[in-house]
Amino acid sequence: xxxxxxxxxxxxxxxxxxxxxxxxxxxxxxxxxxxxxxxxxxxxxxxxxxxxxxxxxxxxxxxxxxxxxxxxxxxxxxxxxxxxxxxxxxxxxxxxxxxxxxxxxxxxxxxxxxxxxxxxxxxxxxxxxxxxxxxxxxxxxxxxxxxxxxxxxxxxxxxxxxxxxxxxxxxxxxxxxxxxxxxxxxxxxxx
Amino acid sequence: xxxxxxxxxxxxxxxxxxxxxxxxxxxxxxxxxxxxxxxxxxxxxxxxxxxxxxxxxxxxxxxxxxxxxxxxxxxxxxxxxxxxxxxxxxxxxxxxxxxxxxxxxxxxxxxxxxxxxxxxxxxxxxxxxxxxxxxxxxxxxxxxxxxxxxxxxxxxxxxxxxxxxxxxxxxxxxxxxxxxxxxxxxxxxxxxxxxxxxxxxxxxxxxxxxxxxxxxxxxxxxxxxxxxxxxxxxxxxxxxxxxxxxxxxxxxxxxxxxxxxxxxxxxxxxxxxxxxxxxxxxxxxxxxxxxxxxxxxxxxxxxxxxxxxxxxxxxxxxxxxxxxxxxxxxxxxxxxxxxxxxxxxxxxxxxxxxxxxxxxxxxxxxxxxxxxxxxxxxxxxxxxxxxxxxxxxxxxxxxxxxxxxxxxxxxxxxxxxxxxxxxxxxxxxxxxxxxxxxxxxxxxxxxxxxxxxxxxxxxxxxxxxxxxxxxxxxxxxxxxxxxxxxxxxxxxxxxxxxxxxxxxxxxxxxxxxxxxxxxxxxxxxxxxxxxxxxxxxxxxxxxxxxxxxxxxxxxxxxxxxxxxxxxxxxxxxxxxxxxxxxxxxxxx
Ligand SMILES: Cc1ncc(C[n+]2csc(CCOP(=O)(O)OP(=O)(O)O)c2C)c(N)n1
Ligand SMILES: [Mg+2]
Numbered sequence: 001x002x003x004x005x006x007x008x009x010x011x012x013x014x015x016x017x018x019x020x021x022x023x024x025x026x027x028x029x030x031x032x033x034x035x036x037x038x039x040x041x042x043x044x045x046x047x048x049x050x051x052x053x054x055x056x057x058x059x060x061x062x063x064x065x066x067x068x069x070x071x072x073x074x075x076x077x078x079x080x081x082x083x084x085x086x087x088x089x090x091x092x093x094x095x096x097x098x099x100x101x102x103x104x105x106x107x108x109x110x111x112x113x114x115x116x117x118x119x120x121x122x123x124x125x126x127x128x129x130x131x132x133x134x135x136x137x138x139x140x141x142x143x144x145x146x147x148x149x150x151x152x153x154x155x156x157x158x159x160x161x162x163x164x165x166x167x168x169x170x171x172x173x174x175x176x177x178x179x180x181x182x183x184x185x186x187x188x189x190x191x
Numbered sequence: 192x193x194x195x196x197x198x199x200x201x202x203x204x205x206x207x208x209x210x211x212x213x214x215x216x217x218x219x220x221x222x223x224x225x226x227x228x229x230x231x232x233x234x235x236x237x238x239x240x241x242x243x244x245x246x247x248x249x250x251x252x253x254x255x256x257x258x259x260x261x262x263x264x265x266x267x268x269x270x271x272x273x274x275x276x277x278x279x280x281x282x283x284x285x286x287x288x289x290x291x292x293x294x295x296x297x298x299x300x301x302x303x304x305x306x307x308x309x310x311x312x313x314x315x316x317x318x319x320x321x322x323x324x325x326x327x328x329x330x331x332x333x334x335x336x337x338x339x340x341x342x343x344x345x346x347x348x349x350x351x352x353x354x355x356x357x358x359x360x361x362x363x364x365x366x367x368x369x370x371x372x373x374x375x376x377x378x379x380x381x382x383x384x385x386x387x388x389x390x391x392x393x394x395x396x397x398x399x400x401x402x403x404x405x406x407x408x409x410x411x412x413x414x415x416x417x418x419x420x421x422x423x424x425x426x427x428x429x430x431x432x433x434x435x436x437x438x439x440x441x442x443x444x445x446x447x448x449x450x451x452x453x454x455x456x457x458x459x460x461x462x463x464x465x466x467x468x469x470x471x472x473x474x475x476x477x478x479x480x481x482x483x484x485x486x487x488x489x490x491x492x493x494x495x496x497x498x499x500x501x502x503x504x505x506x507x508x509x510x511x512x513x514x515x516x517x518x519x520x521x522x523x524x525x526x527x528x529x530x531x532x533x534x535x536x537x538x539x540x541x542x543x544x545x546x547x548x549x550x551x552x553x554x555x556x557x558x559x560x561x562x563x564x565x566x567x568x569x570x571x572x573x574x575x576x577x578x579x580x581x582x583x584x585x586x587x588x589x590x591x592x593x594x595x596x597x598x599x600x601x602x603x604x605x606x607x608x609x610x611x612x613x614x615x616x617x618x619x620x621x622x623x624x625x626x627x628x629x630x631x632x633x634x635x636x637x638x639x640x641x642x643x644x645x646x647x648x649x650x651x652x653x654x655x656x657x658x659x660x661x662x663x664x665x666x667x668x669x670x671x672x673x674x675x676x677x678x679x680x681x682x683x684x685x686x687x688x689x690x691x692x693x694x695x696x697x698x699x700x701x702x703x704x705x706x707x708x709x710x711x712x713x714x715x716x717x718x719x720x721x722x723x724x725x726x727x728x729x730x731x732x733x734x735x736x737x738x739x740x741x742x743x744x745x746x747x748x749x750x751x752x753x754x755x756x757x758x759x760x761x762x763x764x765x766x767x768x769x770x771x772x773x774x775x776x777x778x779x
Contacts, residue, residue, distance in 0.1 A: 014325070014337070021329055055516065062513035065391050068334040068354060072392075 002031065003057050004076040004083070004155050007046040008038060010069040018067050019046065026060070028052050032085075032152030043071060047155045080158040086151040087131045088113075089122040092144045101143060108134045119146060128153065198248045208379040213341035213372040214239040217305065218247040220348040223380045226276050228636050230254055230263040234280025236320060237307030239372035252636060252665055255657035257284050259629035261291020261362075262655070264302040266633025268295075269616045270591055270641075272426075274355050275302040275633060281309055282320030285366070286327065290623060292362045293331040297620025298447060299424060301360035303351045310370040311339035325366050333361035339368045341376035345383035353385040358394070358528075359511040360424060393512035396527045396535060404482075404506045404523045405539035408438055411480035411504075413548045416442045417463065417492075420619070421485015421510060421529045422451030423612040430533035431484060432456075437537070439545030441552055443471045445486050446604055447619040454588075454608035460552060464492035465754050466601040469763060470555045472754070476761045477551075478503040485509065485529045488518040489620070490756075498759035508532045563766070569721050575599055575674050575744045577721050579606035582644065582672065585728050590642035591616060591634050595627030595651035597681040599674035601750040603646050625654030628671070632658060635667045642670070642732070649675040649701045659711045662737045670731045671715075671739040673704050677746050684749045688764065708739035715739035 009015045016035065023030050031049040038045035052060065057075050064073045093101055101120065105112055110124035124131055131150065138145055204211065204219045211219060217240050221229065230252045233241045244251055254260040257279040264275030279288050285306040295302045309318040325335045334354050336347040344367060351363040408414060422431050428451055435442050435458045442452045443463040452459050461471045472494075475481065481503045486492070493499045496518055505521040507514075508529055515524045525532045564576040579602045582592075588608055593616040594600040600617055609615050616634055618626040631645040652673050662669055683697040708715035716727045718740055731738035751766040 017326070018329065025330060058515070059513055059517060062391075062393050062511075062515070065393060066333075066511070066513060071389070 001052070001054050003050050003052055003060065004081075004153070005046075005048045005050075005061065005064065006072075006074040006076065006155060007048060007064055007070055008040065008043045008072040009046060009067075010071065011037070011042050011044045012069060015044070015069045018069060019048070019064070022063055022067065023048075023050060023060075026052075026056075026063070028056070028060070032150075034152045034154050047153055049153050074157070076155055076157065081155050082158060083127060083153050083155045084125055085128055085131055085153050087122075087124045087135075088147075088149040089124070089135065089138065089145060090114075090119055090147040091122065091138060092119050092146050094118075094143075097141070097143050100141065101138075104134070104137060104141075110134060194248070197246055201247050204378055205380045208377050208382070210375050211378045212239065212243065212375050213344050213367065214243040215246065216341060216344045216376065216378045217348065217367065217372070218243055218249060219378055220345045220380065220383065221276060222247055222249060224349065224352045225273070228252065228267065229276045229278055230260040230267070230633065230636075231278030231305075232257050232260060232280065232284055234282075234284045234307070234320070236281035236309055236369050237278065237284070237305075237372075238280075239369065240278070240305070240307065240367075250636075251278075252632070252661065254629070254661055256655065257287030258291050258625065259632075259655055259658045259661065261288045261302065261304060262294065262623075262626050262629035263633035263636070264304070265291060265295045265298075265300050265626075266593060266616055266630030267637040268300050268302055268633075269630070270613055270634035271637035272613065273301075273637070274352055275300070275637075277302060277304045278306070279304070280307050280320070281324070282322050284320075285324040286322055288364075289328060289331065290621075290625075291629075292328055292364065294618050294621045294623040294626060295362040296331045296333070298618065299360050299420065300362065301355035302362045303348070303355050304362065304364045305348070306364065306366045307372065308337075308366050308368045311368040312370070314339070314368065324364065328364050331362070332364050335364040335366065337366045337368075339371050341371050341374040344371060344376070345378060345380065346385065349380075349383050350385040353388060357388045358391065391512055394510065394526045396525050396532055400523050400525055401536055401539060404525060404536060407480055407504050407506060407523065408440075408482070408540055409543070413474075413478045413551075414438070414440045414480040414482065414545075415460075415474050415478040415503075416440050417445070417475070417481055417483045417486050418442050418448045418451050419445040419484065419486025420447035420451075421508075422448055423485075425485060425510070425529035425531075426612075427485065427530035427533055428452065428612055430530050430537060433537055434482075434533060434540060438540050438543040439549065440482065440543075441474065441545070441549060443467070443475060445489070445492055445619075446617065448486065449604060449615045450609035450612045453610045455610060458549075462604055464489075464760075465494070465756075466605065466750050466752065467492075468556075468605075469559060469752050469765065470552055472752075472760045472763065473555055474552050475500050475503075476759075480504050480506070482506045483508065483521070484533070487511075487514045490518070491619075493518060494754045494758050494760040494762070500760070508536075559766070571720065573719060573721055573724065573742070573744050574748055575602045575676070576606050578672065578674060578724060578742055578744060579603050579646075581721070581724055582646070582728060583607040585725070586642060586644070586732070588614075590614070590644050591631075591638060593617070593627050593631035593634055593643065593645050595645070595647035596622045596624045597648040597651060597679070598676070598684060598748070598750050599646055599648050599680070601681075602674075605750075624648075624651035627651060628655050628658045628669075629661075631669050631671075632661055632665070632667060635669050636665070643668075644670045644672060646672045646674060648680060649673055649677065649704075650679045650699055652704070653701065656707065659708065659713065659737075663711050663713065667737060668735070669737045671708075671737065673739070673741050675701065675704070675741055675743050676748070677701075680748075681750070683747070684753075687747070687749060688753070689755065704739060704741040713737050713739055715741060718742045
C-alpha cells in the first residue's frame with residue numbers, strides 16, 4: 001500500500017541522505033519526496049510517499065525517529081488530509097492548436113505561465129489524478145509535451161490536528177526522559 | 192600522561208573557558224567526558240591531535256591495525272559499561288575502523304570514534320588520504336558528525352557521547368578536518384553540553400499495557416522469559432531476578448544475554464537459538480507466554496519465524512520501538528528502558544506456582560546430559576568442550592572471557608557458565624572474526640584487576656594476531672587460549688552438514704603459535720591432552736604477563752545441537768548417539 005509520512009528534520013547538510021538511506025536499506029522505493037522550509041526555524045518538512053506493506057508503516061516511522069536529525073514523524077495513513085502536487089508542463093504548439101490548449105487549461109483550472117511562438121508552459125496544482133488527467137489529454141492531443149516537471153506530493157492533515165512536533169518541543173527538558181502521556185493523535189503502537 | 196600538572200590543567204580547562212587549539216579541545220572534551228583511555232593509530236590528518244596529547248592525562252594505546260582500535264574500544268565498553276574511544280587518521284585509517292564500528296553497531300555497544308580528515312578547503316577533492324568516512328559509516332553508526340571548525344569540536348564530541356550511551360547504545364563517529372584541529376576556539380565545556388536527549392515519542396509504556404502484561408503472566412501455564420543483551424545494557428539483572436523468582440518463570444538467554452541471569456540459578460534453563468540446548472528451544476516452542484526482555488528476536492534465536500512459538504502470547508519489553516513487531520508479532524509491547532519497565536511491572540506481578548512447568552522442562556532434558564561430551568570419559572581425545580568446561584572450572588567462572596567467532600565461541604557459550612553480567616564479551620550480531628584479541632585488550636584496559644582470557648579459533652586469531660605486539664607494548668596480562676582445530680571449523684561444520692563434506696577453503700595452515708608468542712617475547716605452551724590442559728592453564732594464570740596456550744583439539748568435531756538456518760526452532764540436529772554412560776563421569 002501507499003504510505004505517506006511527514007517528517008520534520010534539521011535543516012543541515014547530509015540529512016536528506018540519512019533519510020533516503022534508510023529507505024534504501026529497507027529496499028523500499030520512494031515514490032515521491034518533497035522538502036522545504038517549515039513553520040519552525042531550522043526545521044525542514046518532508047513529505048515522503050512510498051509503496052510498502054501495510055505493516056511496514058510502524059517500522060518505517062519508528063526507524064525514521066531513530067535518526068538523530070529527525071525531530072518528528074507523522075504517518076498520515078488514512079487520516080483526513082489535503083494532498084497536492086504541482087506540475088509544470090511545456091508543450092510545443094502551433095498557432096492553430098493554441099486555443100484548444102487554452103480551453104483545456106481552463107477546464108482543468110490550470111494556468112499558462114509562459115508563452116512563446118512555438119511553445120507554452122502550463123502550471124497546474126492539484127491532486128495526482130487531476131494532473132495525470134491533464135497529461136493524458138495533452139498526450140492524446142496533437143501537441144507534443146517537451147518537458148514535464150512534477151513536485152511530488154505535499155500533504156497536510158486536515159482540521160485542528162496539532163502536530164506532535166509542537167508538543168514535543170513544549171516538553172520541558174527535565175521531563176524529557178519521563179514516560180509520555182498517551183498521544184491521541186499519533187498512531188498507537190499495536191498492543 | 193597522568194602527571195599532576197596535566198591533570199590540574201585539564202581540570203582547570205573544564206571550569207574556566209580558555210582559548211585552545213582544536214586539537215587540545217579534542218582531548219579536553221574527552222577528559223571532561225570522563226575518558227581515561229583511547230585506542231588509536233596516528234597519521235597525517237590527525238597529527239595535531241596526537242601532538243596535543245602530552246598535555247592531557249589520558250592514556251593512549253597504540254594498536255597495530257585500526258580495526259583493533261575499534262574492537263578495543265568495544266571490548267572496553269562491554270567490560271566496563273563506559274563509552275570506549277578509538278582514534279584514527281583519515282583515509283585508510285578511517286576505513287580500517289569500519290568493521291569494528293559495524294561490530295559495535297550490531298551489538299549496540301557505545302563507542303565514539305574520532306577520525307582526522309583533510310582540511311576543509313580540500314574536502315571532496317580526492318585529496319591525499321581523503322575518504323568520505325561520514326558517508327561510508329552512515330549505515331553502521333547511530334550518528335556521525337563532520338566537523339570543520341574548531342568551535343564545533345567540543346559540542347560534536349559531547350553530543351556524540353550522549354548519543355552513544357542513550358537509549359539503545361551504539362557507535363558514533365566524529366570526523367574532524369585538519370584545519371579545525373589547528374585553529375583555535377574558546378573551549379567552554381559546560382556551554383558545549385548537548386541539547387537534552389530527545390525522547391523517541393514511540394518509546395512509552397502505557398498503564399493498560401502493563402496491566403495486560405501482568406494479566407498474561409497471571410494466567411500463563413507455561414511461561415518463559417527470554418533475556419537478551421538489554422538486561423546487561425540496562426543493568427536490569429536484579430529486576431529480572433525478581434520477576435523470575437516471584438512468578439517462578441524459567442529464563443532462557445540469548446548469546447549476548449549470557450551473564451545477565453546467573454547460570455547456576457535453578458530457573459536458568461540455558462541458551463536459546465541455533466546452538467541452544469534442545470530443552471530450551473522446546474520450552475520456547477511449547478510455551479504459552481514469552482516475556483522477551485531486551486532481546487530482538489534475531490533470526491539466530493527464532494529459526495523460521497513462521498513456526499516460532501505459535502502457542503505463545505508474547506510480551507516484548509524493548510527500548511527500541513523499531514524492534515516491535517519487526518521479526519515476531521507481539522501481543523503486548525512495553526517500549527522503554529528494561530530496568531524502568533520492570534520496576535513498573537513488578538508491583539503488578541503476584542507470586543505464582545510454576546512447579547509443574549519447570550518439572551516438564553526438567554523431564555524434557557531426558558538423556559541429553561549423558562550424551563554430553565563433557566560427561567564422557569577421557570579417551571585421550573581433547574574436545575573443545577573439555578577446554579571450555581575445564582577453563583570454567585579452574586577459573587571459578589570469575590574471569591572475563593572474550594571469544595572470537597566460530598565453533599569455539601558456541602562451545603564457550605555452552606560450557607562456560609557465566610554468573611555475572613559483563614563476564615562474556617563476544618561479537619554476536621556481526622559475528623566478526625578477529626574480534627577476540629583486540630576486544631580482550633580493551634577489556635583488560637578497562638578492568639586491570641580482572642582475570643581476562645581470550646578464547647579464539649586458529650582462523651580468527653590470525654586475523655588480528657598483530658595485536659600481540661600491543662599486549663607486549665602495554666604490558667597487559669591477557670591469557671590467550673587458541674582452540675586449534677586446523678580448520679575454519681564453523682564453516683567446515685556447515686560444509687559437513689549441508690555441502691556434502693566438500694571442505695573447500697576451510698583447512699587451515701597456521702604458524703606455530705607458541706613460537707609466534709615467543710617472537711613477541713611472550714611465553715606459551717602447546718597442549719594436546721586434557722591432563723596437559725589443567726597444568727597449562729595453571730601456569731598461564733600464574734605467569735606475570737600474558738601467556739599463550741595453543742590447544743590442539745579434535746579436528747572434525749561439530750557444535751550440537753544445531754538448528755539449520757531457516758528450520759523451525761524444534762527441528763534441530765542432535766548430538767550423535769555416542770554411547771551413553773551408565774553414570775556420568777561428573778563435573779570435575
Ligand atoms: C571476518 C569474518 N570472515 C568470515 C567469517 C565467516 N566465518 C564464521 S566462523 C568461521 C570459521 C572460524 O574459524 P576459526 O577461527 O578457526 O574458529 P573455529 O570455528 O574453528 O572454532 C568463518 C570463516 C566471519 N564470521 N568473519
Ligand atoms: Mg579453527
